[in-house]
Amino acid sequence: MDNSSVTIFFQNIEKSYGPLKVLKGISGEIKRGEVVAVIGASGCGKSTLLRCFNRLEAIDCGRLIVNGIDLSQPNFSDRQLRQLRTQVGMVFQQFNLFPHLSVLENLTLAPRQVQGKSIQESTKLAKFYLEKVGLFDKVSAYPEQLSGGQKQRVAIARSLCMNPQVMLFDEPTSALDPELVGEVLQVIQQLAAEGMTMVVVTHEMQFAREVAHRVMFLDKGVVVEQGLACKVLSHPESDRLRSFLSRLNGKGLDLTS
Secondary structure, X not given: OOOOOEEEXXXXXXXXXXXXXXXXXXXXXXXXXXXXXXXXXXXXXXXXXXXXXXXXXXXXEEEEEEOOEEOOOOOOOHHHHHHHHHHEEEEOOOOOOOOOOOHHHHHHHHHHHXXXXXXXXXXXXXXXXXXXXXXXXXXXXXXXXXXXXXXXXXXXXXXXXXXXXXXXXXXXXXXOOHHHHHHHHHHHHHHHHXXXXXXXXXXXXXXXXXXXXXXXXXXOOEEEEEEEHHHHHHOOOOHHHHHHHHHHHOOOOOOOO
16 A cells, blocks of 8 residues: 555455445545545445444454554544544535534534634634635524525535545435535535545436546445446446446436536
C-alpha cells in the first residue's frame, strides 16, 4: 500500500449481523482526491461498507486503514475514534440535524466540543461553509423552516466544518423529493471538483457517471465489478451489473451515452 496516495485501504473485510453475513471478503482502495461511487441493489452491503469506513460498524475480520488509522486493530481506543471522526465526515440519508438548535448552532457544536474551537472561530467557519453550500441566509433558521434539500446541504456544511480529509455520503438524496435532488448533487459535484476524497453510496447513476472517477458494484456482499465510471456504467462486463442497469434503464434512465 502506498501511504502517500491511498486514503482508504480495505482487504478481505467481513461483517455479519448474527447469522447474516453482509460483507463477504471485500477488498479495494480509495486514492486521495478520488471520488468512488458505490452502487448496487438495496441490501447488497453498500451502506454497511460505508459505515465501516467511519467505524460506525466494526469489521469482524480483514484489514481496514482509513487516513493512516488502522481500524482493524483489536484494541481500537476512544482517542483513535475521536481522531477518525475529525478526519472522516459522513452525511446520511436522513439529515440528523438537532431540531432545537439553529443552523449556526448545529454547525458550531462539533468544532467547539470535539476540536475545542472558540465561538468566534467556529462561527466564522460555519458561515464560510454555509456560503459555500448556498445557504448563508439561513444561518439563524431552524431545521423545521428548511426544505429537505436545504437540510441536506446544511448537513454537508456541518461535516465540512470539521475540516475532514474524507467525505462519506450514504444515499444523500434518497430522502428528497425529485426536484430537490439537483441542489444537493451540485454541492457534492463542487466538492469533487475541489479534490475532496469522497465515497458516495448512490442510486443516481447519471450522477455517478458524471462525477465519480470509479464505480464499485456490490451484490450480495461481494464486489462483482469495479473500474472507471464511464466504462463500468456504459459497458458492464458482468451479467449481474447488466441486469441491474437494465432495470434502471427501464425507469427511463439513459446510461449509454
